[in-house]
């Protein structure tokens with residue numbers, strides 16, 4: 001029996017080399033792959049499903065390469081503090097009160113927000129991971145998920161338990177949701193996990209062929225103790241404990257020196273740039289153009305919704321292009337195409353997930369951006385529009401793995417009203433419990 005088809009018809013298409021061409025995109029729904037990109041618009045005149053892309057631009061589904069999705073419940077809970085105080089005084093005490101049902105509600109809310117703004121894949125570091133997996137499965141997106149292990153401040157058995165949970169969760173859920181869920185071992189950071197347990201996490205990940213994901217070089221306060229205690233830079237330490245390989249990806253890399261940029265480039269480890277979170281927590285400005293010049297794979301992440309405060313990756317695209325110029329003191333740095341590559345190809349490559357490119361044979365993970373808007377008029381350069389002018393609310397349809405997740409701005413896989421209502425209830429209850 002012939003497989004079912006989806007035709008995304010009447011639009012323009014962003015190609016992997018950043019050219020924009022007029023074409024229809026034909027999708028094999030059973031395989032979840034792009035079957036044809038047809039400039040003659042004759043690919044399939046009778047598809048099983050048709051999406052209208054008139055006045056639209058078909059782009060790869062965006063990849064949010066670092067978040068803590070259930071932190072949507074903590075959006076606006078604590079603002080205007082630097083990272084360390086924010087985590088210790090507000091966020092960690094609140095997170096200690098989160099139940100599995102809270103994480104489920106927060107994850108569904110975050111995924112709803114991401115589907116609405118054209119994100120089809122994300123990396124998530126949190127706890128109560130089965131709830132995140134269930135939300136991903138239901139919503140139809142892709143994710144690389146993991147349990148974030150923290151050992152600082154815990155006695156030995158508790159510290160070990162947390163790292164073992166990170167390893168066990170990574171083993172158990174890799175390949176869940178028909179392969180849309182992949183995993184990573186996720187030690188929280190180089191300063192919040194002890195050296196022996198970092199080494200154990202690294203060894204387990206290597207044995208399983210699973211990546212390691214962690215926060216690194218986010219603030220000066222995090223770099224200084226490592227340099228003082230170990231007389232080495234944090235990424236040299238990360239390399240030494242075994243968490244800097246071509247599979248691994250780290251969030252932030254704000255305060256990196258030349259030797260660390262070389263290390264990233266030699267190892268093949270990817271960086272997830274989180275410009276909004278870095279600005280809001282005043283962590284610093286990552287040297288993105290220098291990373292790109294060194295050949296490092298750079299992706300974009302929102303970080304959690306409590307330090308952003310949204311999960312709209314279009315905001316990161318714009319922030320990355322803008323702040324990249326400031327960091328380099330050069331208006332030509334991080335041009336629009338580089339920012340778009342980070343949000344698409346860079347994200348898929350960093351996470352080792354399918355997608356990130358609209359090309360034949362690639363995963364059918366797509367966002368169709370509606371160009372018929374005053375703020376997207378005129379249309380001299382659509383790559384410029386994606387980086388500097390488009391917003392998540394411009395996304396008209398979202399497709400992941402060949403399945404339509406949002407059609408004409410209506411999310412089909414989640415009941416938006418129920419998800420928002422549940423998140424409101426859970427957040428109010430959490431606030432009353434932590435007051």
Ligand SMILES: CSC[C@H]1O[C@@H](n2cnc3c(O)ncnc32)[C@H](O)[C@@H]1O
Pocket residue numbers: 068083087091092095125126127147148149150188215218277303304307
């Ligand atoms: C233990 S699960 C992950 C953990 O990370 C916390 N977190 C959120 N944002 C950041 C950030 O910018 N740097 C470091 N850690 C962060 C989150 O609240 C969870 O506790």
Ligand SMILES: [Zn+2]
Pocket residue numbers: 066067068215251303304
């Ligand atoms: Zn983070």
